[in-house]
Amino acid sequence: MAAAGRVKVGIIGSGFEADIHAESFRIMPDAAEVVAIASPTAGHAARLAERYGIPRVFTDYREMLREPDIEMVTITAPNSLHAQMTVDIANAGKHVVCEKPLCMTLDEADLMIETCKQRGVLLLYAEELYFTPKYVKAKEMADQGAFGKVYLVKQSEKHFGPHADWFWDVEQSGGGVFMDMGCHGIAFCHWFLGRPAIKSVYCQMATHVYGDKTRGEDDVICVIEFANGATGLVEDSWARRGGMQDRIEVHGSEGLTLADLHMGNALPTYSEHGYGYAVEKAPTTKGWTWPVFEELWNYGFPQEMHHFARCVRGAEEPQATGEDGRIVMEALYAGYHSAGTGRKVALPFRPEGVRIPIDLWKPKQQ
Ligand SMILES: NC(=O)c1ccc[n+]([C@@H]2O[C@H](COP(=O)([O-])OP(=O)(O)OC[C@H]3O[C@@H](n4cnc5c(N)ncnc54)[C@H](O)[C@@H]3O)[C@@H](O)[C@H]2O)c1
Structure with missing residues (x-):
């Protein structure tokens, strides 16, 4: 039974x-x-x-x-x-x-x-992000044809670095901010557009702030070419000061929508003393901050x-599903390889012997 x-x-x-x-x-x-x-x-x-x-x-x-x-x-x-x-x-x-x-x-x-x-x-x-109410709303409008033919979808997440030490260790994390947050952006663009095949990935990445802590990248821009002709643009950073940012843009032939996950669900707040609970990834609660209400619900x-x-x-x-995660993993591989070679990488992309994705960008010096 x-x-x-x-x-x-x-x-x-x-x-x-x-x-x-x-x-x-x-x-x-x-x-x-x-x-x-x-x-x-x-x-x-x-x-x-x-x-x-x-x-x-x-x-x-x-x-x-x-x-x-x-x-x-x-x-x-x-x-x-x-x-x-x-x-x-x-x-x-x-x-x-x-x-x-x-x-x-x-x-x-x-x-x-x-x-x-x-x-x-x-x-x-x-x-x-498949369940984030603001982003779900954007997708519902797009699917109803509100923006005509959607040709560009952007997702970006930026803050000043992870909360736990293992993220810096590429043996445990697999890479830097692209592994950690690029996976959200790739999944988002793919899902938003109705899961078209990914044709190619181009990435530029660098380590601007945390070179002493990690072999991983702390800043990345990733351009995804989809089989339906649309482009995805994923921007992520662990090098951003001033608190966390998570936002999308959707551009179509007949309209557009913009969503900022934190703004509009937040209380623009100024305090000289700070307050008792942390704002995610913000270094302080003094001065201007944007505490979010119903945070988990707003994330989905x-x-x-x-x-x-x-x-x-x-x-x-x-x-x-696992298949969604696998599609993201292949795009992560392609992104690291693209950053390593300076070239756009066509999918399917299945190099042999990959131990951790970041090795496709910066092979480990023996
Ligand atoms: N969806 C999201 O937005 C989101 C946000 C944060 C983290 N994550 C993901 O969640 C995972 C955990 O990240 P986190 O931020 O919670 O890290 P964390 O360091 O805060 O927690 C990791 C936990 O794993 C436990 N752990 C380590 N080895 C273990 C073992 N052998 N058996 C059982 N538990 C073990 C640790 O004790 C710790 O409690 C990562 O894969 C991360 O990418 C997702």
Whole structure:
């Protein structure tokens, strides 16, 4: 008999994104409940468990996978762990929600997709921009023909660098800001345009600020040529001062729309003293800041997790899958290779022996 009721969820990881997943399930509680959390940093996991009323805490995620009632597991661990965790979760017969970027290599992506298929479980790719209300609205208007033929879609995310140390270590992250945030922009443009094939990718990248911390790039511009004739422009930076920016532009033959995720959901605020909670990626709350209200909802995280739980129950068709993550991974490969060669790179692009994507830009000096 098919399972019913709320989907029982386990979370792997207890850092930044684990908190977002737990909070998202709390905000939209009717489809799922978090019953366990697993992280080697036991203290952090216990703190999250206490805050969200999660009854079971594990230090080894493989132990959590032995719990028979857990149906769906979300991965919020560093990128280098996504593939092995996905395989382990699928082999335990549980559905997988994997944070972006899907993994480190195309070989890993293929293995993840194949294993989940064989085990009969869903591989759900956590790209929240498919659920971001402002961006969904822009897509609905475009799909109704409001802008005529859409020929240019831009997505940009910029701030002053990541919150956790592992992002600087390309062995764990796979690259710099292009791996971290370019994956959002590529996925966004592809999804927005109705998932046309990607014909080519051109990228320019550099390390302007963090050369002493990482081999990764901290600034990138990426131009994507789609088979339907449209262009995607993805701009990302870890070098931007002044807080976080996330915005899109959509240009068509008969109109356009512009959306800034934070402006319009924020309170333009000036304070000489600062205030008690952090504004994401802003170095201070003194002076001018733009604190966002209902932040997770405005990003689309609760809607995303709710959708994934309903997919597990068969109530909705997955809108973000391992295949989407794989398409993004191929474009990431092409982007790094383009930056390394100074040339536009045509897809399909499947170089052999890639260990981590950034090696396609800057091969490691032995
Ligand atoms: N969708 C988004 O907008 C978004 C935002 C932030 C992060 N992410 C993604 O989420 C993932 C995690 O990023 P984060 O910002 O939460 O990092 P983080 O450093 O804040 O948290 C990582 C967590 O992984 C745990 N971890 C490390 N090794 C582990 C292991 N072997 N088993 C179980 N847990 C382990 C750590 O203890 C930590 O709790 C990354 O893939 C990142 O790209 C996505």
